[in-house]
Amino acid sequence: MKNLSLMRLSIWAYLAIFFAYLLGPLVIMSVTAFNSPEFPRATPWECLTFEWFSALFHDERILNGIKNSVLVGFGTVILSVAMGLAGALMLTQIWPKLRATYYTIIIAPILVPGVVIGISTLVFWDRINRMLGLGADSFLSNGLFLTVIGQSTFIASYCMLVLVARLQRYDAALTEAALDLGATHAQAFRKVLLPFMKPAIASAAVLAFLASFENYNTTTFTFGEYPTLTIELAQKVRYGITPAISALAFIIVLLTVFAALFNEANIRRKELVFEARKGATVEELSSGRFKMPGFLSSNWAAVALVVVACATVVVVGTATVYSPQQCIANVQEQKRLETEIRIQELQRQRELRRQQQEAEQGSTAPAQSQPADNNSGFGGVFAPNTLSGEEESGAAEPAEESSGFGGAFAPSTLSGDGN
Amino acid sequence: MSAGVGVDLENLWIRFGDFVAVRDAKVHINGGDFFSFLGPSGCGKTTILRAVSGFLEPSEGQVLIGGKDMKGIGPNKRPTALIFQNLALFPLMKVWENITFSMEIKGASARERRKRADELLDMIALPDQGDKLPSELSGGQRQRVAIARALCAEPDVLLLDEPLSALDLKLRQHMRTELREIQKRVGITFIYITHDQGEALTMSDNIAVMRAGVIDQIGDGKTIYNDPSTAFAASFVGENNVFRGTVKQVQGDTALIATNRSGDLLARVSSANQGKMKAGDDAMMFIRPEAFALAPVGSEGDHFVTATVTNEEFEGNAFNIFMEGDGGKEMKVSLPNLGQSFDSHKGQSMTLQYDVQNAVALPAGDLATE
Ligand SMILES: Nc1ncnc2c1ncn2[C@@H]1O[C@H](COP(=O)(O)OP(=O)(O)OP(=O)(O)O)[C@@H](O)[C@H]1O
Ligand SMILES: [Mg+2]
Numbered sequence: 001m002k003n004l005s006l007m008r009l010s011i012w013a014y015l016a017i018f019f020a021y022l023l024g025p026l027v028i029m030s031v032t033a034f035n036s037p038e039f040p041r042a043t044p045w046e047c048l049t050f051e052w053f054s055a056l057f058h059d060e061r062i063l064n065g066i067k068n069s070v071l072v073g074f075g076t077v078i079l080s081v082a083m084g085l086a087g088a089l090m091l092t093q094i095w096p097k098l099r100a101t102y103y104t105i106i107i108a109p110i111l112v113p114g115v116v117i118g119i120s121t122l123v124f125w126d127r128i129n130r131m132l133g134l135g136a137d138s139f140l141s142n143g144l145f146l147t148v149i150g151q152s153t154f155i156a157s158y159c160m161l162v163l164v165a166r167l168q169r170y171d172a173a174l175t176e177a178a179l180d181l182g183a184t185h186a187q188a189f190r191k192v193l194l195p196f197m198k199p200a201i202a203s204a205a206v207l208a209f210l211a212s213f214e215n216y217n218t219t220t221f222t223f224g225e226y227p228t229l230t231i232e233l234a235q236k237v238r239y240g241i242t243p244a245i246s247a248l249a250f251i252i253v254l255l256t257v258f259a260a261l262f263n264e265a266n267i268r269r270k271e272l273v274f275e276a277r278k279g280a281t282v283e284e285l286s287s288g289r290f291k292m293p294g295f296l297s298s299n300w301a302a303v304a305l306v307v308v309a310c311a312t313v314v315v316v317g318t319a320t321v322y323s324p325q326q327c328i329a330n331v332q333e334q335k336r337l338e339t340e341i342r343i344q345e346l347q348r349q350r351e352l353r354r355q356q357q358e359a360e361q362g363s364t365a366p367a368q369s370q371p372a373d374n375n376s377g378f379g380g381v382f383a384p385n386t387l388s389g390e391e392e393s394g395a396a397e398p399a400e401e402s403s404g405f406g407g408a409f410a411p412s413t414l415s416g417d418g419n
Numbered sequence: 420m421s422a423g424v425g426v427d428l429e430n431l432w433i434r435f436g437d438f439v440a441v442r443d444a445k446v447h448i449n450g451g452d453f454f455s456f457l458g459p460s461g462c463g464k465t466t467i468l469r470a471v472s473g474f475l476e477p478s479e480g481q482v483l484i485g486g487k488d489m490k491g492i493g494p495n496k497r498p499t500a501l502i503f504q505n506l507a508l509f510p511l512m513k514v515w516e517n518i519t520f521s522m523e524i525k526g527a528s529a530r531e532r533r534k535r536a537d538e539l540l541d542m543i544a545l546p547d548q549g550d551k552l553p554s555e556l557s558g559g560q561r562q563r564v565a566i567a568r569a570l571c572a573e574p575d576v577l578l579l580d581e582p583l584s585a586l587d588l589k590l591r592q593h594m595r596t597e598l599r600e601i602q603k604r605v606g607i608t609f610i611y612i613t614h615d616q617g618e619a620l621t622m623s624d625n626i627a628v629m630r631a632g633v634i635d636q637i638g639d640g641k642t643i644y645n646d647p648s649t650a651f652a653a654s655f656v657g658e659n660n661v662f663r664g665t666v667k668q669v670q671g672d673t674a675l676i677a678t679n680r681s682g683d684l685l686a687r688v689s690s691a692n693q694g695k696m697k698a699g700d701d702a703m704m705f706i707r708p709e710a711f712a713l714a715p716v717g718s719e720g721d722h723f724v725t726a727t728v729t730n731e732e733f734e735g736n737a738f739n740i741f742m743e744g745d746g747g748k749e750m751k752v753s754l755p756n757l758g759q760s761f762d763s764h765k766g767q768s769m770t771l772q773y774d775v776q777n778a779v780a781l782p783a784g785d786l787a788t789e
Contacts, residue, residue: 173507179494180472180501181521181572191523195511277555 026253033246036328040243047327050319052243053251059244065232068144069213072228075148076155076212077205083152084159084204085197088167091160107161109154114217121150122221143224150222155211159204166200257308264301272298423450423608424485424498424575426471431480433466440466442632444480448610448625453602455611455619458629459655459787464612465504467629468578471610472501484576500574502582506565508553514564515540515549521572539567542601559590566601576608583618595621616656620644628652630785636691648691650784653705660750661786662704666696674780675721676704680745685721686778701783706773708739708753714772722778725770726750742769 032040036047056062087106094102109117129140139145170193178188194201216230223231233245426448433441440463448454456464469475471482473494482489489497500521509517515536516523522532536549543563553561562582569577579598583591599622602609613619619626620640627637628651636648647653654661664678674688674696686704688696696702706724714723726742729749733739737753744750752771 171505171507173503173505174509176474176494177501177503177507177509178520178524180474180499181524181568182495183520183524184495187524191520192509277552 026249029246030250030253032243033250035243036324036331038242040241040246046331047324048322049324049328050322051324052247053319055242055244056247056251061227061232061236062229062244062248065227065229068223068226069229071144072147072151072219072226073209073212075144076151077208079148079152080156080159080208080212081201081204083156084163084208085201087156087160088163091164092167092170092172107157110157112154114154114215115221117153118150118218118221121146121153121218125149141224143222143226146222146224147219147226147228150218151212151215154218155208158211159208162204162207163197163200166197170196254308254312258305261301261305261308265299265305268299268301423452423606425450425452426454426576426608426610427481427483427486428467428471429481429483431467431470431482432478433463433470433475434478440632441470444634446627446634446637448608450485450608451606452624453599453609453611453622455613455623455626456629457613457616457619457626457656459614461631462629463632464614464629465580468501468580468610468612471576472499472578473497498575499578500569500572500576501578502565502569502580504580504582504584506561506582508561508565508568510553512553513549514545514551514553514556517553517564518549518567518571520568535571539571542570542604543567558586559594562586562594563597566598570601570605574607576610577602579609579611581612581614583613584615591618598622620656628655630655630787645779646689646691647705647779647781648689650703650705650781651787653703653779653781655787658708658751659705660708660744660752661748662706662745663783664702664704666698666700666702666780668698669696673775674702676702676780678704678745681724681726683721684724684778685775686780687776688780692781696780696782703781703783704778705781706778708751709737709755710773710777711752711754711771712773713754714770716770718770718772722775723770723772724750725768728765728767728769730765740769 028042029040031042033052034048034050035042035045036049036051091099091102091106125140125146129138132138132140134140174192174196175188178192179185183191213228214230215228216234219228219231220234227235233248236245426446428444428446431441431444431446432439444467456467458464466475470477471484471489473489473492473496476490484498494501509520512520515533518536518539519527519532522535527535533549537546540546540549543566545560545563545567548556548560553564556564562585565582582598583594586594595618598609598611611619611622620643623640625637625639626643628635628643628647628649630649630651636643636652638646643652643656647656650661653659662676662678662681662684664676664684666674667677667683668675669688672688672690672693673685675683675685677683684704686706711724719725726744728740728742730741731738732741733756734753735756737755740752740754741749742752
């Protein structure tokens, strides 16, 4: 009995650690999007602010990156799903002995590093471009085109894997039945095979879009004049990071949660409808008196979806009326006071030290040990300042002046980024 | 019988690599006939059907439909409709959409299709079930939907590939009569495939018995049952008792066979083999269980069989008596229940007689294993 509860406890602990590991970074990042300091951090909590969202939506480069990412995403979805479907169909048609070889070849792009795909795409199309005698501004060297082509080389393989899984459950006799009933091959494809593949095509499209959206390795070589969001983010981080990026991450997380819940709710609803249809009598079905279950009835995912949606509406509503100016001003005032107290403390200590030095000018040993102690004291005082000082470089300056040690720490390095 | 469109197979060969699936098939199927191909699993029945419907090109020979060579004409251009062994109903379409798929292909409006579907649903006795999905139907209902879907295409020839094999016995028997009735109503040629001889006999105008790619015999049910032309056909269609031996003497259409176990017995030479059997040939003689009658004790002669009883059972309408037979297989005797009683027990010897007309002499050959 005891063992069992211990076992349970450790399983729960394991789960907690596991989920903390999985979701912790996302949660922390989301929190930083609402905290006022200019460097993304969750603690100490200063002021609730929505200004990072507005900063995000005023950042031309981010917005442009999103636009390019979406363009590339759609292009990649169309190309990859089409190629993936063709590849999957081919796999079922090909001579069985060649199947394994064909499979390996078509999966290979997944195993090739994205960097290599990026470079080779660039080189290959550049060659073609030159062979055709086109200039540097031709369509073939257009960043969007190259990125779509480059990403699709391996994303199409992912799509094919998804589509093959569904295709293997397809009964080829269905196509034959359609042909036998007079359909052309194209009609059989469109009316029988394609509807069957639809769920897998939808999954493949979502997968392709996400894979394209988050791609960096390949895109970094091919983007040309069309930097995608990942490229822009990477360049931004190089010059310092602001909570605006957290805000973007938060939006993406929220959208993902929405999509996942929506999908789950839909699946659940379909199950319910299916069960209801099974239970319905023939008369109910044919007379149309058959009652569909409501979207929300015994559908936890739908309930969660509605809750999240309400929460979002409330937060957005608050954001439009809430102003953190007062809070920020308070915090600044408080910081100023703290800094002043610290400066005074420092000056007092320095004074004390000088007096000591003057008093014991003859004996060196105690005089040397004393500043060493003070040094560590400095470090202790300034450690939090390395994080908190950056918004108030002005307030920190006196400290810089007053001690050679303090200046060696953060304020200059961090505030330099902020400016 | 010139109502429908006939089908002819002329010296049809179908090979898969070195494997010969159909060997030199020559079949004439009358228009409007219910024609069955009967044979054990793997003998090439489906292959023949696929050649007729156009999914397979013959390696040699021709398929003629209505006298027209079908070479190079695809399945969607042939006047045939195939009902698949596993039905192949479109799982995502409702029943009425399934049934009228052939009309959708031709661009008919949903209204027309709905109307036609309702007519066909009435015909297959499934009114008001058009809005269900195939997965919501029972096996027998699905079966009928598949038939309606094929009929909706208005084919000249309907091809059915063991459509009843997935159903339970009761439903199978019911569907047999139903199929036959539908065929009479629409009056088109049905080509039906089965490995169930009972099915073939009850439904067909004519039957082709197949064995390993070869067509052994073509004829109506009575002929195939009473006058088989090969040992395989005799043993595959219906129950039969075999007596192996050699031909001792042939006189007109009767042969005297020296059997291995039961002495010299007389039998009628099957009509396909008349003039082909001569003294000294290996032969087989077949007598059906119901062709025997009890003989007075101690009778001897060329139409009496004496053997030891190994088992007996009472079937209601008949007594089945099993006796030591030829080649390790029990001999089965079926005596109609006319209120009489038998004093037969296991281990006892029993004498039976038969009418020579009901015993068939055939050249020795492979027997059906089933
Ligand atoms: N595509 C193919 N390639 C190679 N051999 C094949 C092919 N199709 C059928 N065969 C072979 O041809 C033979 C006949 O097959 P067929 O499907 O016609 O049998 P069947 O009489 O319909 O049997 P069943 O009653 O089990 O359906 C079988 O031995 C099978 O292995
Ligand atoms: Mg078959």
